[in-house]
Amino acid sequence: MTKNLENPHPIDSLLCENAIPSVWCPGCGIGIVVNAFLETLGKIDADLDKICVVSGIGCTGKITNYLKLNCHNSSDGNAVKYATELKLKNPELNVIVFLNDTDFIVSKAEDFINAGKNKVAIRVIYINNFIYIITNHKALPVTPFIRTIDENTELPFNIPHLAKSCGAQYVARWTPLHIRRLKYSMLDALQKPGFSVVEVISPCLMYFATDGKIGKTIDRMKFFQDNTVIKHNEPTENLDIRNQDEIIIGNFVDIS
Ligand code: SF4
Numbered sequence: 001m002t003k004n005l006e007n008p009h010p011i012d013s014l015l016c017e018n019a020i021p022s023v024w025c026p027g028c029g030i031g032i033v034v035n036a037f038l039e040t041l042g043k044i045d046a047d048l049d050k051i052c053v054v055s056g057i058g059c060t061g062k063i064t065n066y067l068k069l070n071c072h073n074s075s076d077g078n079a080v081k082y083a084t085e086l087k088l089k090n091p092e093l094n095v096i097v098f099l100n101d102t103d104f105i106v107s108k109a110e111d112f113i114n115a116g117k118n119k120v121a122i123r124v125i126y127i128n129n130f131i132y133i134i135t136n137h138k139a140l141p142v143t144p145f146i147r148t149i150d151e152n153t154e155l156p157f158n159i160p161h162l163a164k165s166c167g168a169q170y171v172a173r174w175t176p177l178h179i180r181r182l183k184y185s186m187l188d189a190l191q192k193p194g195f196s197v198v199e200v201i202s203p204c205l206m207y208f209a210t211d212g213k214i215g216k217t218i219d220r221m222k223f224f225q226d227n228t229v230i231k232h233n234e235p236t237e238n239l240d241i242r243n244q245d246e247i248i249i250g251n252f253v254d255i256s
Contacts, residue, residue: 010042011035013068014041014048014067015066022066024062024099025205027220028184028205029127029176029202030060030062030063032202033125033202034063034066034181036179037106038067040183040187040190041190043183043196046094051068051069051096052070052090052095052096053072053096053098054074054083054086054098055071055072055079055098056073056075056097056098057075057077057101058100058103059204060127061073061075061098061100063098079099079103080097080099080103080115082237083097083115083122084115084122087120091222094190095123096122097122097125097136098127099125099126100126100128100129101122101128101130102210102246104126104157109157112166113166114162115166116167116168118167118197119169121193121195121196123192123197124196126197126198126200127187127202128202128203129203158236158237158239158241159173159199160252161196161236161237161239164252164253166195167194168196169192169193169194170185170189170197170198171199171252172189172250173199173200173201173239173247173249173250174199174200175202176221177221177225178249181249182200184232188251194255201241203220205217205220227245227246228247228249229246230247230248230249230250231250233252236251236252239252
């Protein structure tokens with residue numbers, strides 16, 4: 001990969017160029033979310049010394065490998081716990097945690113709940129890629145992508161509702177298709193004085209695209225186009241994607 005020195009990309013300075021290209025599959029939503037995050041950092045004119053990014057397990061956990069920021073990878077399932085302690089000990093830091101569903105459901109959901117209940121001002125960017133099937137074979141997600149899986153399934157949480165229930169000040173949900181709106185939500189989340197959660201519905205392509213369920217990578221974007229509906233301020237109890245023919249996305253909680 002050759003760097004264009006005359007016309008650098010706006011986020012070049014925030015990326016570890018030696019680590020690129022990334023391990024992520026072409027078309028994976030993780031890269032899109034990272035790009036949105038870095039562009040959002042530029043918009044708030046953040047003091048980069050005060051930004052700290054924490055990541056956890058699996059592909060989402062790799063995010064910290066690529067950032068020229070203060071980073072910590074917590075591959076033992078303690079990402080939210082680490083972020084919480086970091087924030088409590090260093091209130092001046094802006095702490096952002098990237099999670100996926102394996103971090104959250106298989107490992108330490110209670111850390112997330114406690115952070116919300118205690119109103120710890122960390123920002124959780126939860127990339128919901130529905131991969132916890134890999135680490136917990138009894139837990140199969142039922143999403144619009146794979147509705148036909150057997151009935152005896154343990155199901156994913158309604159993340160926005162859980163976030164609101166445990167005290168989040170800001171809650172939103174988008175997909176990798178809704179990049180501009182996602183950036184606005186990140187902008188809001190990064191500036192809130194309380195616990196903030198932005199969920200990104202982004203099923204792993206390895207499991208939900210390449211096996212033909214929704215076709216090729218580009219088909220997934222069409223899927224998001226055809227199967228999402230924006231409903232700002234929708235009550236979070238209505239956001240369980242198991243019960244929806246269309247995935248409701250938008251900004252749901254914003255307590256100033
Ligand atoms: S598509 Fe799946 S396997 Fe590939 S980088 Fe994304 S989450 Fe990982």
